[in-house]
Amino acid sequence: MEVIKKSLGQMGTNxxxxxxxxxxxxxxxxxxxxxxxxxxxxxxxxxxxxxxxLTHGHFDHLGGVNQIKQLTGAKVLIHENDADCLVDPKRNLxxxxxxxxxxxxADGYLNENETITLGEIVIRIIHTPGHSKGGVCFLADxxxxxxxxxxxxxxxxxDFADGDLSELLNAIxxxxxxxxxxxxxxxxxxxxxTIGYEKMHNxxxxxxx
Numbered sequence: 001m002e003v004i005k006k007s008l009g010q011m012g013t014n015x016x017x018x019x020x021x022x023x024x025x026x027x028x029x030x031x032x033x034x035x036x037x038x039x040x041x042x043x044x045x046x047x048x049x050x051x052x053x054l055t056h057g058h059f060d061h062l063g064g065v066n067q068i069k070q071l072t073g074a075k076v077l078i079h080e081n082d083a084d085c086l087v088d089p090k091r092n093l094x095x096x097x098x099x100x101x102x103x104x105x106a107d108g109y110l111n112e113n114e115t116i117t118l119g120e121i122v123i124r125i126i127h128t129p130g131h132s133k134g135g136v137c138f139l140a141d142x143x144x145x146x147x148x149x150x151x152x153x154x155x156x157x158x159d160f161a162d163g164d165l166s167e168l169l170n171a172i173x174x175x176x177x178x179x180x181x182x183x184x185x186x187x188x189x190x191x192x193x194t195i196g197y198e199k200m201h202n203x204x205x206x207x208x209x
Contacts, residue, residue: 001121001141004041005186009033011060012189016145017041023119027051028074029138029145030188031064038064039071051116053123054078055147055188056132057085058160059094059101066103075107077116079127082134083109093160110136126175130168131156137176143184144195150176150185152193155204172205 004017013032019025026047031038042049049072052065057078062085065076078086085092086103094101112127116138123140128149135156138145148156150172158165181196198205 001118001143002045003143003186006035006037006041007189008035008037009060009063013060014186014188014190015064016186017047018118018121018123018140018145019045019047020119020121024048025050025118025121027053027116027118027123028068028072029053030055030061030147031068032061033063034067035064038068042068042072049074050118052076053110053116053138054082055137055145055149056135057082057092058132058148059089059092059097059099061147061188062086062092062101062103069104076104077108077110078106079111079134079136080109081129082132085132085134128168128171128175130158130164130166130171132160133162135168135171139179139183142180142182143186144176144179145186146176146188148188150193150198150202151187151189152185152191153198153202154190155202156188169204177205 016029026049052074089095089100110125116123126137131148183195185193
């Protein structure tokens with residue numbers, strides 16, 4: 001599995017382009033802002049983008065969705081609990097930034113423990129609510145694209161309307177910290193980490209092991 005990470009926009013949202021090097025089937029995860037860098041990666045590597053995968057429905061992870069969909073014709077997938085974020089500026093928080101972002105409805109939903117395939121690459125969906133009701137992570141090939149669920153020594157904010165700190169901590173403990181310690185965590189903002197490192201050093205999860 002090939003993965004290229006790009007930090008986009010003023011909020012430094014991490015977008016990931018993931019693909020099968022044999023079939024060139026690809027997914028773009030969280031295209032947060034319109035940025036030619038993502039289109040260049042797709043074109044330069046002759047990728048066949050099948051999916052735009054969204055870890056959750058906040059605007060800083062959605063801004064480039066229309067651009068990538070127009071370029072590739074890919075299906076936009078999001079958890080059902082965050083699906084209305086695509087069409088509601090209040091739910092996706094863009095109204096707070098004075099943007100009023102409205103996108104087309106999702107083409108399908110991401111469900112707990114279902115899988116998405118790119119050739120022989122299998123991407124498992126893990127529902128991790130707490131930052132938002134429809135937050136998900138994507139696990140494939142020893143790597144976890146975590147969105148705003150888990151960061152390097154931090155966790156996602158829970159002070160938005162649909163945030164829940166207890167729910168987020170439980171999701172991390174029960175669903176992510178059971179993964180192999182060597183699992184590489186690719187977060188929605190900031191630098192990479194590992195599950196093992198976060199077990200040892202994440203201050204928000206101290207005392208839970």
